[in-house]
Amino acid sequence: MSTIRETYDTQGFVVVPGLVSSRDFSELRKASQNVISRTREGSWPHRRTVGKQFPPFDNDHPDSWGVQHVMHPDLGESAAVFSDWYTSDALTRVCAELLQCKEEDLQLELFNLLINPLSHSFALRWHRDDVKETALPEEEQAALDKWHTGVQWNTALYEDACLYVVPGSHKVPRTPGQRAHSCTLDPPDNPMSMSDAKLLTLKAGDTVFYNSNILHCASYDHTAERATLHACMGDARFSAARRRNILQHGLSWVKDERFRDQLTPKGKRMLDKLLELQQNFPGDGIGYSLDG
Structure with a gap:
């Protein structure tokens, strides 16, 4: 077993530096600034709004903490920069290694951008991405046992000290103390009050890959x-387990031929697996993973 896979399996996350080449890094920063500007000026409506932690997102607040759907063809050249990175060999090799699958098994999923709000600091509550805070220990364990067929990652384009995790919590239900800190819809006043919490500080260019059902929160x-850059990828052989967590974000736009045209051959293969998931599980009534 490789060192990064062993760390990922044991801790639920692993930090990998240097996946972004210097040329790609410059292009990704430029593309990010473009879509951030469009979001803040109101010409890109797909955003994560301050005051709303999880989908469905609304437009009730003028400040944003995230940009949704950054590969959308309506974002033009910037979208192509993001899709090229998402399907890059450097990234897909790591994802396949962590998921213990072949690269041809990888499924295209979500790609968003996490940004600082302009005027309002903001926080997310302690959560697992696809397990309700009210889940009983046996329900948690059942969910965790099947949540090994996808990987999520954050690639920092500037130093990032926002994400808190509880190492190893991707495998076991919460302790009574951890449950007390994660059973409400309110973000914590101090994330480090959670038992065994760890702040992950990323340097510009670092990527943290993590199991998204690890117990985690964030402070902006x-x-x-x-x-x-905030994205995820799955092993298409087991995509049914991930359908709600992925399809809840509203991905009808991926059927746009312009999106297919901007993808590499590998990207097109990955897209076909997502389209098959959409066909097998129509979005109506699929629900949302979390409240808040």
């Missing part, structure tokens, strides 16, 4: 510039 300082 509006005074610290942030542009962090």
Whole structure:
């Protein structure tokens, strides 16, 4: 077993530096600034709004903490930069290694951008991405046992000290103390009050890959510039287990032929697996993973 896979399996996350080449890094920063500007000026409506932690997102607040659907063809050249990175050999090799699958098994899923709000610091509550905070220990364990067929990652384009995790919590239900800190819809006043919590500080260019059902939260300082690529990828052989977590974000736009045209041959193969998932599980009535 490789070192990064062993760390990922044991801790639920692993930090990998240097996946982004210097040329790609410059292009990704430029593309990020473009879509951030469009979002903040109101010409890109797909955003994560301050005050709303999880989908469905609304437009009830003028400040944003994220940009949704950054590979959408309506974003033009920037979208192509993001899709090229998402399907790059450097990234897909790591994902396949962590998922213990072949690269041809990889399924295209979500790609968003996490940013600093302009005027309002913001936080997410302690959560697992596809397990309700009210889940009983046996329900948690059942969900965790099957949540090994996808990987999520954050690639920092500026230093990022926002994400808190509880190492190893991707395998076991919460302790009574951890449950007490994660059973409400409110973000914590101090994330480090959670038992065994760890702050992950990423340097610009670092990527943290993590199991998205690890117990985690985040805190966004509006005074610290942030542009962090936030995405996930799955093993299509087991995609049914991930359908709600992926399809809840509304991905009808991936059927646009312009999106297929901007993808590499590998990207097109990955897209076909997502389209098959959509066909097998229509979005109506699929529901949402979390409240808040």
